[in-house]
Amino acid sequence: MTALTLWRNAKLATLQGSTPWGWIEDGTLLTQGDRIVWVGEASALPAAQAKQVEDEYDLGGALLTPGLVDCHTHLVYGGQRAAEFEQRLQGASYEAIARAGGGIRSTVAATRAASDEELLASATRRAHSLMADGVTTVEIKSGYGLSEWDEARCLRVARTLGQTLPLSVRTTYLGAHALPPEFAGRTDDYVDAVCTWMPALHAQGLVDAVDAFCENIGFTPAQTRRVFEAARALGLPVKLHAEQLSDQGGAALAAEFGALSCDHLEHLSESGIRAMHTAGTVAVLLPGAYYFLRDTTLPPIDALRAHGVPMAIATDHNPGTSPGLSLLLMLNMACTLFRLTPEEALRGATVHGARALGLHDRGTLAAGQRADFCVWDLEHPNELAYWFGHNPCRRTIAGGLERTL
Ligand SMILES: N=CN[C@@H](CCC(=O)O)C(=O)O
Numbered sequence: 316m317t318a319l320t321l322w323r324n325a326k327l328a329t330l331q332g333s334t335p336w337g338w339i340e341d342g343t344l345l346t347q348g349d350r351i352v353w354v355g356e357a358s359a360l361p362a363a364q365a366k367q368v369e370d371e372y373d374l375g376g377a378l379l380t381p382g383l384v385d386c387h388t389h390l391v392y393g394g395q396r397a398a399e400f401e402q403r404l405q406g407a408s409y410e411a412i413a414r415a416g417g418g419i420r421s422t423v424a425a426t427r428a429a430s431d432e433e434l435l436a437s438a439t440r441r442a443h444s445l446m447a448d449g450v451t452t453v454e455i456k457s458g459y460g461l462s463e464w465d466e467a468r469c470l471r472v473a474r475t476l477g478q479t480l481p482l483s484v485r486t487t488y489l490g491a492h493a494l495p496p497e498f499a500g501r502t503d504d505y506v507d508a509v510c511t512w513m514p515a516l517h518a519q520g521l522v523d524a525v526d527a528f529c530e531n532i533g534f535t536p537a538q539t540r541r542v543f544e545a546a547r548a549l550g551l552p553v554k555l556h557a558e559q560l561s562d563q564g565g566a567a568l569a570a571e572f573g574a575l576s577c578d579h580l581e582h583l584s585e586s587g588i589r590a591m592h593t594a595g596t597v598a599v600l601l602p603g604a605y606y607f608l609r610d611t612t613l614p615p616i617d618a619l620r621a622h623g624v625p626m627a628i629a630t631d632h633n634p635g636t637s638p639g640l641s642l643l644l645m646l647n648m649a650c651t652l653f654r655l656t657p658e659e660a661l662r663g664a665t666v667h668g669a670r671a672l673g674l675h676d677r678g679t680l681a682a683g684q685r686a687d688f689c690v691w692d693l694e695h696p697n698e699l700a701y702w703f704g705h706n707p708c709r710r711t712i713a714g715g716l717e718r719t720l
């Protein structure tokens with residue numbers, strides 16, 4: 316039997332139970348292999364388990380939280396789009412740049428031109444930045460390849476990250492992200508192709524979920540439905556880039572397919588919120604994209620809260636709309652821009668982020684959960700959303716093992 320490890324003398328924000336933060340003042344955690352086996356007040360540690368402890372760490376009264384979950388990223392791509400950023404600062408809109416063949420399509424060209432090694436090297440550097448902030452689970456979408464070959468390459472790079480780094484990686488197939496140039500004027504043919512490639516990508520073990528960009532510069536609800544039907548036929552869960560720039564009714568469509576999450580949601584309607592609530596779909600809020608596009612329409616936070624729709628927070632890291640690589644900064648933005656409470660923001664980057672990926676074994680500190688947790692140089696968890704531009708993450712334990720970067 317694997318030995319038990321004791322982590323003592325910590326303040327725990329377990330995010331478990333009904334008390335604020337799931338707070339435990341003098342907390343102790345027991346882990347065995349990659350799992351947490353006991354969490355509680357030090358004084359309540361069962362004597363039988365205490366006897367089995369082989370390793371013991373005194374955390375010196377530090378704050379402990381679950382490892383962070385970044386549930387929406389586009390981490391694998393070639394090139395960058397700083398020139399497009401300048402164009403937008405001079406007045407060009409994101410949509411106009413996309414319609415002129417730039418935007419996502421310019422990253423597709425740079426991604427296709429990059430070698431597997433280059434894609435892996437740049438994605439590894441980005442993953443290191445996320446991990447430095449305490450991220451232990453990350454979702455990585457394809458969507459900058461847009462051919463069967465290039466989508467497979469990008470998904471393979473994402474899988475490789477999960478095998479080579481101390482990081483859990485979930486992959487999402489986003490073939491329906493934009494129309495590649497070779498399909499110009501033939502969007503429906505491209506949607507057919509996206510659906511046709513899906514079984515082979517899935518058979519290679521490259522796909523955990525399927526996503527689409529339902530938008531007037533992306534794919535229509537009818538085209539999105541076809542992508543979702545193909546996913547359903549393979550038993551794959553779906554997610555959606557929904558109502559980012561306009562209300563397409565995408566959230567209700569995604570909810571009809573039991574979507575894990577709908578993401579962005581600046582233009583989400585009341586009926587979309589109700590549909591998400593009924594389906595148990597998570598609202599993934601992306602303050603980095605809202606900020607970087609200098610958007611002025613806020614997602615309907617109060618209504619989401621009122622309907623009890625769980626809200627997750629993610630970086631949406633991508634070269635066009637959210638080049639940031641700090642999930643902690645997103646916690647701050649979720650509070651300052653979207654008016655989430657610091658506790659909602661932390662739950663969004665842990666337990667609700669995990670749920671947006673269909674993962675129920677992480678995001679809280681509780682027996683049976685993965686032993687993914689962070690030790691912070693902070694007094695209180697509200698400081699995670701308070702500080703920005705500085706990193707208080709002192710140690711990260713991923714799958715029960717101390718992570719060194
Ligand atoms: N909105 C669509 N997809 C990305 C942006 C991709 C890009 O501009 O390269 C997003 O989530 O914001």
Ligand SMILES: [Zn+2]
Pocket residue numbers: 387388389556631633
């Ligand atoms: Zn995205």
